[in-house]
Amino acid sequence: MLKEVSYYYPILFFVGAYVLTYLTIPKIIKIVEYKNLMDNPNNRSSHVHKTPTLGGASFFYALIFALFFLKGWCNHHEAIYFIPGLTILFIVGLKDDLLVLSPYTKLIAQFISVLFILSNESFTIHSLNGFFGIYEIPIYLYYIVGAFIMVTIINAYNLIDGIDGLAAIVGIVILIIYATIFYMTKEYFYVLISLTLNGCLIAFLKYNLSSNESEEKIFMGDTGSLIAGYIISILTIKFLSLSAEKYDSLPFLMENIPLIAISILIVPLFDTARVFTIRLANKRSPFSADRNHTHHILVDYFKISHQKASFIIGGFNLVFVYLFIILGSESYNFWLATILVATVIILGYFFFIFDYSFRNIKRKIRYRKKVEKAREKGKKILKKKKY
Structure with a gap:
């Protein structure tokens, strides 16, 4: 039998994860700097100075501690x-x-990781509840679709970690929504997991949004983005596998659940689909690196700071989900799917018209680095004149 959640449990897990992450990230920065494990900027980097990475290591042990105390909160x-x-x-x-590992090595590791989750019966998706007339689904299809969904989400979240604050802000928005959904459905284990990771991301954000010159700046790295993406993918699968009785407590039609899940993850999914399409159209591997991401366009083309671009994208994610929940309470999935497809096409065209070619991007990056070097030389000359 599951425990009832008291008001202080969410506060305890959230604050505990926040404090643990906030206090240990400076220690990670010192170790990374001492061992010279810094992230060096290259021709597609958004930063111009060597910066510590491995900030996501703090997420790992915060989640492990939380899971130890949460082991009595789940039936399965x-x-x-x-x-x-x-x-x-x-x-x-x-x-x-x-x-630096090959994308395919990471992909294999991701598939192995998701199999542990899919093998637990509490995550089994038995029905799509009438989504486009689909109800019961066979177990083999659940494993195929479930693995595809989880690996897609992990990679999509990993790919949006390209500018300061973006992955953390989008993650915070997604986790707030899932924490609310699971609270309404009385799935308290997942409420507390969502709040634990949210505490980690909010604490990390303070260091990630520091200026490039700051001694406290750190990146989440693949260590953090893979772990955060994994947790978000688990929450998504759990959301899709809830029973019909649980869905009754939610403010949208049961058959719209898959579309609501897509709307919650719209930012990472849209960006990944768009970037993969561009790479395949240019006859390149979908896993090849470039600066064609949505956040790169906002930073490079519109000259928006990392912080502003991250908050704009995070704000869009929140507003989009809110609108879809309102529409999903009355509109059937055909019309909701039509709105989703139309939105994706409009956004895709909006970013396509800027002729955001890889060569143009490289030229802009070279120019920006020359300007940065010129500024640094100017500062050094001024300092020498003062002395």
Whole structure:
């Protein structure tokens, strides 16, 4: 039997994760600087100075601690099934941040990690509740679709970690929505997991949004983005696998659940679909690196700061979900799907018209780095004149 949640439990888990992350990130920065494990800028980087990475290491042990105390809050021992996948992605993310792994190695690790979750019966998706007339689905299809959904979300979240604050802000928005949904459906284990990771992301945001010259600046790295994406993918699968009785307490039609899930993840999913399409159209691997992401366009083309671009995208995510929940309470999935497709097409065209070619981007980056170097030389000359 599940425990009833008291008002102080959410506060305890959120504050505990926040304090743990906030106090340990400075220690991680010192170790990274001492061992010279800094992230060096290259021709597609958004930063111009060497910056510590591995900030996501703090997410890992905060979540492990939380899972230890949460093991009595679940009927199907879900907490135990989180740990192997988190550990695999932590090790792979850590190695990728230090040595750089191939995308396919990370992909294999992700598939292994999601299998632990899919093997737990509490995540089994038995029905789509009338989504486009689909009700019962066979178990083999659940494994195929479930693995595809989880791996897509993990990679999509990993790919939006390209400018300061974006992955954390989008993650905070998504986790607030999921915490609310699971509170309304009385799935308290997932409420507390959402709040734990949210505490980590909010604490991390303070360091991630520091200026490039700040000694406290740090990146989440693949270590953090893979772990956060993994948790978000688990929450999504759980949302899709809730029973019909649980859905009755939510403010939207049951058959619209898959579309609501897409709307919650609209930012990472749209950006990934758009970037993969561009790369394949240019006859390149979908995993090849470039600066064609939505956030890069806002920063490079519109000259918006990282912080402003991150808050604009995060704000869009929140507003989009709110509108979809309102529409999903009355509109059937055909009209809701039409609105979603129309929105994606309009946004895709909006970013397409800027002729955002890779060569133009490289020229802009070279010019920006020349300006930065010129400024640094100017500062050094002024300092010498003063003395």
